[in-house]
Amino acid sequence: MEDSAAIAGLLWDTWLPVNVKGLISSALPGGQRDGRRLAVWLAGAHDIGKATPAFACQVDQLADRMRDAGLEMRSAKALGPDRRIAPHGLAGQALLGEWLRERHGWAVKQTGQFTVVVGGHHGVPPEPGQIAALHKHGHLLRSPGASRDVWRRVQGELLDACAEEYRVQDRLDAWRDVRLPQTAQVLLTSLVIVADWIASNADLFPYFPQDAARSGAERVAAAWRGLDLPAPWSPDEPVEDAQQLIASRFGLPEGAKARPVQEAAVELARSMGEPGLMVIEAPMGEGKTEAALAVAEVFAARSGAGGAFFALPTMATGNAMFPRLLDWIARLPSARGAQQSVLLAHSKAALNEDFAELMRDSGQRIVAVDLDAPQAPRWRPRDTKHAARTELVAHAWLRGRKKAMLSSFVAGTIDQLLFAGLKSRHLAMRHLAVVGKVVVIDEAHAYDTYMSVYLDRVLAWLGAYRVPVVILSATLPARRRRELVEAYSGAEIQASDVQPAFEEVAEVTAYPLLTAVGHGRPPVVRSPDASGRGTDVVLERIEDDVDALVGRLAHELEGGGCALVVRNTVKRVLETAKALRRMFGDEHVTVAHSCFIDVDRAAKDADLLKRFGPPGKADGRPAGPHIVVASQVAEQSLDVDFDLLVTDLCPVDLLLQRMGRLHRHMRGAGQQDRPERLRRARCLVTGADWDADVPVPVRGSVAVYGAYTLLRSATALLPHFEQGEARPVRLPDDISPLVQAAYADDADCPDGWADAMADARDRYEQHRADQAERAAVFRLGKVGKAGRPLFGWVAAGVGDADDSLAGRAQVRDSRESLEVVVVQRRDDGTLVTVPWLAPDRRGNPLGGLDLPLDQVPTRQAARAAASCGLRLPIQFSYADVMERAIAELEELYVPAWQVKESQWLSGQLILALDEDCQTHLAGFSLSYSESDGLEVTRA
Known part of the structure; x- marks a missing residue:
């Protein structure tokens, strides 16, 4: 009890981010002083349920010693399966509640919001049915007969001692009328869990210490040195203007300027009353990632967040983001000279060379501690780029499924965030992990209805926690924008006078667009200029015939050039590549898709960036004709640039993402460094029978995306296909109009398409409703009213959630x-x-x-x-x-x-x-x- 309480105090003083301490303390009359006392007291009392017959009977030798002291109990065999009715967490919750009622006059309805922390310290808050069952089996808490009073006295002595030792005796009256928010209950539970895990580590707190005469304080100090947890990130608000901030954090070359979107995002972050949610919609290549990280620094300083979590759609995009995150941390003045814990969060992170090298070089190991040892030595990176600035540590204790996300800086898959909305064991730990950070969500358009059900619920909890969030997208439907800001703002806006402002959010057509909102407050929008560079893309429909495609590419690439062909299925990728190789030769055709072994997939991404990346960074761009045939892997987070694009018909937002790989960078004045025939950006759209009365997408595309979204995409693009009157797609000007047209509820339908469109829409709506219904089965409930205990918080959940294929399937419709x-x-x-x-x-x-x-x-x-x-x-x-x-x-x-x-x-x-x-x-x-x-x- 002493060890757990002492560790809880140290965690509060040196490890918990400022915003977490503020959330725990928000409803307490004594503020953070009360918050610390409450956390330490609950950590000290959390195992009181072990002082019961149901627990103590497990080891005969130890139980006999207790019997000799008057604490009678039946054997474990005699108690039988009834023991399962009184797990020590639930038993502790019951004993602490009884003590508060009998010794301090609390009402039953007042105790649960505090005692649930004890009841849930093994990861699952008790359910009402379990509590009722325990009340019917009082012999599990105290043996009947003469020893009953002895048990009661011992339990009371322990709880009295806790209250006196941790100085809450004089605070219990003041706390009696507190209505503790459910957010605070979750965070207190997670803090007690962390303290319990550390105090239960036999290396840090040996069961049989060599020097038993040492004081408890000395033992705790030695254990804390051995643990050596990095402190949270604690940035000061940057004083530079937006231009200087972007230049210093991201190493812009001399003379380069921040993009208007980046400057506007920083200025908007500074203008908000308190950090909240910011949605950044801007074209591909506008520097949204840098804008998000700059905003994260401002938000962290203003909110007291102790880290940042960058959530991405796939492992590949997470791997690509991780070194960029490390570079950013290394340039942060607030991280200079300090130890910062970092994590790459996905199931194959240990195979990533950047993260594996950090784990190897972060040589700290949790071992038995020496009471007289000096401060543990810390690793200094050999990489001179980081050495003078910061210590980046993949901390030994902060590893494993349930603890790793507690690292201060994390790049990982969106699953790690969605798990915070999944009813699962130790969910409180996942909440603590994200609440202490600024959360950045990339590629927000990439998440389907199933995933969005979880994301919206997570955003509702993040809003209740006042967690700063930045959402990024190049192609976000207006309806989805509104859903995101409403989810974060809270249910109370639905009946409030600010509701019209949320309706207007879905009507804004400006692009680029910044939308900012606080919890329960109306949204604010800004429409900065684009960077000034635009691209006109000529669209052309071509028949879905591989041989015809080969002939067309042979003509287009006669003078050289690099083409990207994007297919919607791996089967079509391979069929196309084989046909192209017969014409161009193996060395002129590259294949990229999801069915490569991990190491080859990573090598493919690296090779594409090396050969087709931005001028000045790429090396070895093919001079002669070269064709990359890829699946959707070429769609996201790859800064690659091609002269010509061929793509299967796909949802319009994804089609625009693919266009973002076409003439992405300027190659000479007026693109004169490209082959003459390819100096004008052109996108050839195939994958459908265009000659039918209503376009008929190929079966594989329908299986992936559904007919309705494909037909809506074709409808939106129709003006750009029409012969004689067609005009190019202007990027970025046409991005938002095209996306909104494709996803509008009241969109027009071309003549003759009505029946096919209606049939496809019925199937689409049915599929979305099915996704939403299935996702809701294990989705976390809404944030409850303050004072309502977390009883049954994760009832009927999935058990343990993990980053395995099966675990990811729980938050993805796959x-x-x-x-x-x-x-x-x-x-x-x-x-x-x-x-x-x-x-x-x-x-x-x-x-x-x-x-x-x-x-x-x-x-x-x-x-x-x-x-x-x-x-x-x-x-x-x-x-x-x-x-x-x-x-x-x-x-x-x-x-x-x-x-x-x-x-x-x-x-x-x-x-x-x-x-x-x-x-x-x-x-x-x-x-x-x-x-x-x-x-x-x-x-």
Whole structure:
């Protein structure tokens, strides 16, 4: 009890961000002084439920000592399954509530908002039914008979001692009429959980200390030194003007200026009464990421947030963001010379070289502590770019599924944020992790109805917590903009006099656009200028015929140039690439899609950036004709630039994202460094039968996006296709009008399309309603009224939520799919890592390493193999095929790898390719190549 209370005090004093302490203390009459006392007291009392027969009976030897002192109890066997009715958290909640009522005159309805912290300290607040059941089994709290009063006296003595030791005796009367917000209840619970975890660490707090004579204070001080938790980020508000701020934080070259959107975002952040939600809508390439980080610095200083979380749609975009986040942290004056905890948050983060290097170099380990040891030495980065500025630490204690997000700076997938809206065990910890940060949500248009159900609920809680949020999008429908700001602002606006202002948010047509709102306050909009550079894109429909496409590209690229062909399915990517190679040759065609092993996917992204990135940064842009055939992976967060674009018909917001890869940068005056034929930006749209009375998208596109959004996209683009009267799509001017036209509820329909459109819309609305209904099953409830205890907060939840394929499927509307580790089986039966893997950063070979079947592979070989994870395509997501595939994959079960020492391979499904990189699985033929990835055909 002393250890937990002491740690809670240290966490409060040195680790909790200022805004979290303010939220906990907001309803208490003594402010933060009361907040600290309350947190320390609850941490000290949180295990009082262990002083009960239901808990104490578990170890006979120890129970006998208690019986000798008059605390009679039946054996664990005699109590039987009834013991499950009184887990020690729930028992503690009951005992503390009784103590408050009997000793201090509290009413029943007043106690729950405080005692639920004790009841929920193992991750799940009790449900009303559990509380009622415990009341019917009083013998689990105190044995009946003569010893009942002894139990009562001991429990009372412990709680009296806690109240006196942690100085709350004189505060309990003042707290009796407090209505503690549910947000404060969540944060107090999470703080007690963290204190409990630290105090329960036997390395930091040995059960049998060598020097028992040392005081508790000395033990705690030694443990705290050994833990060495980095303090939260604590920035001062930047004093530079917006131009200077952007230039200093992002290293703009001399003479370069911040974009108008960036300047306006910083100025708007400074003008807000208190930080809230800001939505930044601006064209691709306008520097939205830099604007968001600059706003985050202002918001953090004003709100007391202790870090930043950048949420992105995919692992690939998270990996791309992570080094940019590190560079930004290194330039922050507030981080200079301080230790800052950082995290890449997705299931394969350990395979990212930037993060893996941080973990290796952050050499701190949690070990048994020496009471007389000096301050633990800290790692100083060898990278001179960071060395003089900050210490970036992947902290040893802040690792693992439930603690990692507590790091101060995080780049990760949107799933990590959506998990905060999923009823799951230890949800309070996920809330603490995001509440202490400024949250940035990128690519907001990329999330479907299912994900949006969770995102909106998370935004409602973030608004209640007063967490600053920045949302980024190039192509956000106006209706979705309104939904986001309403979710954050809170339900009370629905019946308030500010409601008309929210309706106006959905009517604003300006672009770029900034929308800012505080919790319960009306929104404010700003419409800064674009950067001044625009692109006119000529649209043309072409027939969906591969041979015709090959001939067209041969004509267009006759004088050289780089073309991007975006297909909506991997199957179409591979079919197109094969046909193009027959005409252009293998060396002139590159393939990129989602069905590559992880290490190859990362290499593909790096190669695309290297060859097709911005002038001055890219190296080796092909001079002759070159074609990249890609799936949707080319759509997001890749700063690549092509001379010509061919794309399948897709939702208009995504089509515009694809156009953002066309003439993205200026190449010479008037684009004169591009081939003469390609100096005017052109986008050829295929993937549909354009000659039909109503365009008929190809089946694969309909399966991915649905017919309605595709037809709405075609409708919005129609004026740009019409012969004779067609005009180019002007970027960025036409981005918002096109998106709003495609997603408007009352959009016009071309003549002759009405029946097809109505039928497609019915299916679309039914699908959206189904998504929303299924997502709501495990979605967290709304923020309850102040004073209402969190009883049943995560009732009927999913249990533990984690960043696995199954876990991500809980917050994404995706089929649970199989993920395998790809290795190669030689003709002699031995297994090796695939042979084409490049050496690591230190020059160590990774390809062709032995993976012995009778022992744990070397760490290098095991990690190399794990980097070859592959998510099998949708064919393997159907129940009967999945079961057959799992059964066949489990035939290669290696017992020697299923041990703790084999952390990279333990529990993984292994897909062994033959020497020709082929195999069969569940009735399909699988073929893999470094150039084309996985190809699946019916066997």
